[in-house]
Amino acid sequence: MVGRLAADSIERRSGVSLWRQIADKILHAIAIGDFAENAPLPPEVALAERYGVNRHTVRSAIAALVQEGVLRAEQGRGTFVLSRKRLSYPIGARTRFSTGLQGQTTERHIVLLASSVEPASQRVAEGLGLARGAEVIRLETRGEADGRPVSRAAGWFDARRFAGIDAAMAETGSITASLARFGIDDYLRQSTVLSARHADAADLADLDLQPGAIVLVTVAVNVTPDGQPIQFSESRFPAERVELKLSAL
Amino acid sequence: MVGRLAADSIERRSGVSLWRQIADKILHAIAIGDFAENAPLPPEVALAERYGVNRHTVRSAIAALVQEGVLRAEQGRGTFVLSRKRLSYPIGARTRFSTGLQGQTTERHIVLLASSVEPASQRVAEGLGLARGAEVIRLETRGEADGRPVSRAAGWFDARRFAGIDAAMAETGSITASLARFGIDDYLRQSTVLSARHADAADLADLDLQPGAIVLVTVAVNVTPDGQPIQFSESRFPAERVELKLSAL
DNA sequence: TAAATTTGTCTATTGATATAGACAATTATA
DNA sequence: TATAATTGTCTATATCAATAGACAAATTTA
Structure with a gap:
C-alpha cells in the first residue's frame, strides 16, 4: 500500500x-x-x-x-x-421542510423574517422563466427544529401569480400550505446546485453560529408537475448541524 | 420590507x-x-x-x-x-467523473494514488452490505480537469468479487472501465450524503489548496441496476473550484 | 483521608495578525 | 512630459494566537 x-x-x-x-x-x-x-x-x-x-x-x-x-x-x-446528532436534511423530488425532518426532531417550523416585492435579478428571472426586472415577491425565512435554527432561506415567486403569498406564509408558516392557496397542490424540485462557504455576519446572526462556521448553500428551482417554475430559492444550512441527504429526485 | x-x-x-x-x-x-x-x-x-x-x-x-x-x-x-469559472459537477443516478465534466473542460482523468486491502470498517461494511471486517479493496484517487485537481476520493469494493480492480484502475484510469472488466456494464447511485468542512492537511496537499479552504464531502453508495451494492465512496471537492449540481437520481 | 485526575487561573514569551504611515516603482492619463 | 493612479516595500506598534510552566480548585479513586 x-x-x-x-x-x-x-x-x-x-x-x-x-x-x-x-x-x-x-x-x-x-x-x-x-x-x-x-x-x-x-x-x-x-x-x-x-x-x-x-x-x-x-x-x-x-x-x-x-x-x-x-x-x-x-x-x-x-x-x-451534549450535542444532538447532526440532522440529515433530505433533498429529493419532493423536498419539504417539515416532513423531511420528521422522526429526527419533535418540533419544527418556519419563521417568516421578512418579505418584499422587488424586480427580478438576472438569476431569479432565469430560474422562474420571467423577464429580467419583472416583479417578484421575496420571502426571507428561517427553519427551526427543536428550537435550533437549521436553515435560512430566500424564496422568490412571480408577484403576479402569487400576490399575497407573503401574508399566507406569515399565517400558515408553511410554503406548501401557502402554495396550496394558489391552487398548487403538488410541486417538484427541478434543480439544485450546491456549494459551501464560510458563514458571513448575516448567517452568524440568523443561524446562531459562531464566527468561522461553514454553511452549505443550495440554489434550487421548484416547478409544478407539468414543469412550470413557481419558486426560486437560495438556502443556507449550518454545516455543523445539518448534512444533506440526496434521495431520488 | x-x-x-x-x-x-x-x-x-x-x-x-x-x-x-x-x-x-x-x-x-x-x-x-x-x-x-x-x-x-x-x-x-x-x-x-x-x-x-x-x-x-x-x-x-x-x-x-x-x-x-x-x-x-x-x-x-x-x-x-484570472479565475476560470467554478466547475459544475453533476450528481445523479449515473454519476461518472469524466462524462460529468464534458463540455466544461477539455481534458480530465483520474489518477490512482494508492490502493490497499483492508478489513471493512463499520460504515463501509454497512454501505456494501458486508460483514464488518470483511476484506475490501480501497482505491485512493484524485480527479483532475485541465490540469487542476477537482476531487479526491476513496472508494471501497468487496475484495472477493473485485480482486484485481486496483490493477484495472491503474491501467484504465476509469472506475467505469474497471468495473466493466468484472461484468458491470451499468451502475447507479443509490445514496449520497453531503457535508462540508475545512480542508485538513491531507486535502491541502492532495487538492493543491491554500490553508483555510473548504471542501464539500460526499459519502455515496453505487449499486448495480438490480440493487447490489458494489462501491462505497467518500469524495472531497474543493468548494472554491467545484459546485455540485444535483440532477435526477 | 490521601492520592490521583481533571479543569481553571495566572504569568511570561514568542510569533502571527492587523493597523498606520511614508515613500518607491510602475503604468496610464491629461 | 508632468500628474495621477495603482501596486510594492519598509518601519513601527498594538493585539491576537500559541506555547510553556506553575499551581489552585474540584472531583473521583484507592
Whole structure:
C-alpha cells in the first residue's frame, strides 16, 4: 500500500487559527461517533498530544464549543458531549421542510423574517422563466427544529401569480400550505446546485453560529408537475448541524 | 420590507483571520459575477474601505489569491481576475467523473494514488452490505480537469468479487472501465450524503489548496441496476473550484 | 483521608495578525 | 512630459494566537 490516510493534522499560518481547526475536528469526531454523546471527551492533555498542540490551545477550542452549546466542562470531572446528532436534511423530488425532518426532531417550523416585492435579478428571472426586472415577491425565512435554527432561506415567486403569498406564509408558516392557496397542490424540485462557504455576519446572526462556521448553500428551482417554475430559492444550512441527504429526485 | 440583506461584513476574533475572510469574499464575488473575469478588481484602497479593514489586510488576501492562481497583480496597472469559472459537477443516478465534466473542460482523468486491502470498517461494511471486517479493496484517487485537481476520493469494493480492480484502475484510469472488466456494464447511485468542512492537511496537499479552504464531502453508495451494492465512496471537492449540481437520481 | 485526575487561573514569551504611515516603482492619463 | 493612479516595500506598534510552566480548585479513586 502506498499513500497515507488523512491524519489528525492541522495547518499553521493558514488564516484559520489552530483552536478553530481543533474545534472543527472535535465537532467532526462527535458527528461520526468517535466521541459518544453524554460521554466525557478525552482529557485536555490527551487531546493536546493527539492534535500536537499546547493544552491551552485545546482549551480555547473547548471554550468555543462550550459557548456553542456542544460541550459542557466540569472542573475535576471532565468535559462532556451534549450535542444532538447532526440532522440529515433530505433533498429529493419532493423536498419539504417539515416532513423531511420528521422522526429526527419533535418540533419544527418556519419563521417568516421578512418579505418584499422587488424586480427580478438576472438569476431569479432565469430560474422562474420571467423577464429580467419583472416583479417578484421575496420571502426571507428561517427553519427551526427543536428550537435550533437549521436553515435560512430566500424564496422568490412571480408577484403576479402569487400576490399575497407573503401574508399566507406569515399565517400558515408553511410554503406548501401557502402554495396550496394558489391552487398548487403538488410541486417538484427541478434543480439544485450546491456549494459551501464560510458563514458571513448575516448567517452568524440568523443561524446562531459562531464566527468561522461553514454553511452549505443550495440554489434550487421548484416547478409544478407539468414543469412550470413557481419558486426560486437560495438556502443556507449550518454545516455543523445539518448534512444533506440526496434521495431520488 | 423588514429584514436586512447580507452586508459585506466581517467577524473579528473569530478564529478565521480577516485576510482569509476577505479572500473568501473576493472569491464569492467573482463566483457570482460581481467582479468580472479578466477585469480589474477595485483598487486596494477601495476594497479596504468597502470591507472596513486596512489596506495591508486586503493585500494579504490578494496575495493569497495570487498564490492560488485566481488573481494577477500588476504594479501600476491593477489586480486582475484570472479565475476560470467554478466547475459544475453533476450528481445523479449515473454519476461518472469524466462524462460529468464534458463540455466544461477539455481534458480530465483520474489518477490512482494508492490502493490497499483492508478489513471493512463499520460504515463501509454497512454501505456494501458486508460483514464488518470483511476484506475490501480501497482505491485512493484524485480527479483532475485541465490540469487542476477537482476531487479526491476513496472508494471501497468487496475484495472477493473485485480482486484485481486496483490493477484495472491503474491501467484504465476509469472506475467505469474497471468495473466493466468484472461484468458491470451499468451502475447507479443509490445514496449520497453531503457535508462540508475545512480542508485538513491531507486535502491541502492532495487538492493543491491554500490553508483555510473548504471542501464539500460526499459519502455515496453505487449499486448495480438490480440493487447490489458494489462501491462505497467518500469524495472531497474543493468548494472554491467545484459546485455540485444535483440532477435526477 | 490521601492520592490521583481533571479543569481553571495566572504569568511570561514568542510569533502571527492587523493597523498606520511614508515613500518607491510602475503604468496610464491629461 | 508632468500628474495621477495603482501596486510594492519598509518601519513601527498594538493585539491576537500559541506555547510553556506553575499551581489552585474540584472531583473521583484507592
